[in-house]
Amino acid sequence: MELTRDGSVFVLHMMEGENRLNRSLVDGLSRALDEVEASQGEAALVTTGADRFYSTGLDLEWIASGAEPAAAFIADVQRLFARLLAFPVATVAAINGHAFAGGCLLALAHDFRVMRVDRGFICMPEVDLRMGRPLTPGMYALLDARLSRAAVHEALLTGRRYNAHEAQARQFVNDIAPADEVLPHAVELARGLAAKDRASMGAIKAGLFERAIEALTQPLPSWLASPQ
Numbered sequence: 001m002e003l004t005r006d007g008s009v010f011v012l013h014m015m016e017g018e019n020r021l022n023r024s025l026v027d028g029l030s031r032a033l034d035e036v037e038a039s040q041g042e043a044a045l046v047t048t049g050a051d052r053f054y055s056t057g058l059d060l061e062w063i064a065s066g067a068e069p070a071a072a073f074i075a076d077v078q079r080l081f082a083r084l085l086a087f088p089v090a091t092v093a094a095i096n097g098h099a100f101a102g103g104c105l106l107a108l109a110h111d112f113r114v115m116r117v118d119r120g121f122i123c124m125p126e127v128d129l130r131m132g133r134p135l136t137p138g139m140y141a142l143l144d145a146r147l148s149r150a151a152v153h154e155a156l157l158t159g160r161r162y163n164a165h166e167a168q169a170r171q172f173v174n175d176i177a178p179a180d181e182v183l184p185h186a187v188e189l190a191r192g193l194a195a196k197d198r199a200s201m202g203a204i205k206a207g208l209f210e211r212a213i214e215a216l217t218q219p220l221p222s223w224l225a226s227p228q
């Protein structure tokens with residue numbers, strides 16, 4: 001993971017293969033947010049992946065390994081989403097490739113999303129993963145905060161993979177661009193918001209997403225929090 005700065009815009013490159021959400025990636029994202037939040041002056045944040053992956057979601061193999069309690073880790077992931085929703089500077093996800101499941105949610109927690117037009121899909125494939133109860137109330141709340149009820153219903157019940165044009169039509173993403181223009185476009189979008197007052201930005205976002213943030217930071221439901 002590498003955090004660089006292009007004038008007023010911080011750019012976070014996630015470079016852990018498929019960028020699955022495990023302890024390493026979540027802690028790296030949190031440290032990057034700490035650094036951006038501690039900076040002085042104008043600022044905005046862009047996140048992006050590498051090659052054909054933005055993020056393919058929770059690292060289910062790592063979670064199943066028992067490296068740490070699953071419920072505690074998922075609670076940390078949800079707090080990361082909540083922090084992004086109310087982050088005091090503008091955030092833009094430059095979706096360079098696949099954004100699946102938790103990776104889709106990570107992108108949706110940003111203020112804006114720019115997706116590569118020629119390769120990669122966005123999807124919520126949980127219906128096909130045979131996981132019983134694959135989403136928490138906080139995750140449903142995040143989806144509801146960003147998408148129409150019809151879009152959420154279709155995405156969750158079909159598990160359909162959306163290309164860039166389809167994702168834009170359903171408001172998963174704001175803009176689409178050729179592969180070599182995704183990151184520059186995201187950076188310029190972020191740069192245009194970097195001068196906004198941080199206190200106002202954070203307060204407005206916290207108000208806009210109050211319900212989702214509350215759901216993401218509440219204690220986990222008993223079916224997930226209980227020992228496995």
